[in-house]
Amino acid sequence: MTLRVLTVDDSRTILAMLHHTLSNAGFEVLQAEDGQQGLDVLKNESVDVVITDINMPVMDGIEFIKNVRATGQHNSLPILILTTETSQDKRDQGKAAGGTGWIVKPFDPEKLISVINRVVH
Numbered sequence: 001m002t003l004r005v006l007t008v009d010d011s012r013t014i015l016a017m018l019h020h021t022l023s024n025a026g027f028e029v030l031q032a033e034d035g036q037q038g039l040d041v042l043k044n045e046s047v048d049v050v051i052t053d054i055n056m057p058v059m060d061g062i063e064f065i066k067n068v069r070a071t072g073q074h075n076s077l078p079i080l081i082l083t084t085e086t087s088q089d090k091r092d093q094g095k096a097a098g099g100t101g102w103i104v105k106p107f108d109p110e111k112l113i114s115v116i117n118r119v120v121h
Contacts, residue, residue, distance in 0.1 A: 004028045008038035008052040021109040035064030054083040062097045069098035078119035
């Protein structure tokens, strides 16, 4: 079964890098450019894992995660935070919102795939 990954980031470069990395690893990739678009995708699509940035327009990653968790439909959905943020305060906010893991950009493709496989199995 092909795993479906939703990536949420306002950087088209990062979205392109994620799509390339994940598609080559055999994942089906869905993408959104901010938290609101990510929520819209989740209303209509089933995914196995989400990778989200923190700093985005319209709805940031922390609010996105809170909204995903608030629906009650995605309580066990792994949500990985992929960001340039390194402060403990932001990490604490991400964890409190319901984030599953924290990865600092730039990402190592092999490590990212390894983390995805760990959180979905």
